[in-house]
Amino acid sequence: MTQIILIVIGVAVIIILLSRESREKIVGICAVVLGQDVKKRENKEKILALLREGSSETKKLSNSDIRSALGISDRSVVRYMDELEKEGKVEQVGDTGRGVQYRLR
Numbered sequence: 001m002t003q004i005i006l007i008v009i010g011v012a013v014i015i016i017l018l019s020r021e022s023r024e025k026i027v028g029i030c031a032v033v034l035g036q037d038v039k040k041r042e043n044k045e046k047i048l049a050l051l052r053e054g055s056s057e058t059k060k061l062s063n064s065d066i067r068s069a070l071g072i073s074d075r076s077v078v079r080y081m082d083e084l085e086k087e088g089k090v091e092q093v094g095d096t097g098r099g100v101q102y103r104l105r
Contacts, residue, residue, distance in 0.1 A: 043070055044080050048089060051104045060093055060101035 050069055051059055066077045081102055084090040094100040 040080070043072060043076070044084060046070055047080060047084065048104070051090065051102065060103045062098070062101050066102075 047061075047066055047070070050061060050066065053059065063074060063077045063081070066072075066081070067074055070077075081090065081092070084102075085092060088105055090102045091105050092100055092102055
């Protein structure tokens, strides 16, 4: 009997949580996350386009170059470049700090 009562309470809580207002909040949160993902993909594509520009195959860009071109934070550039490296699209030239540049693989 106790189990049945707990199940009924659980179902009631789920129904309350999935009320219209809650669904709207969930949809809103999903839209924000989706928008951020789209913006991130766009920025990564812009970075790749910047690296493709010019006549030289060995075109390199620094963190500062990318930050200036896209108007994003230093940390965002690092995050994007880490992801592009893991995807095998770019490689880092240099070890640390101001000496680091990136080029297409």
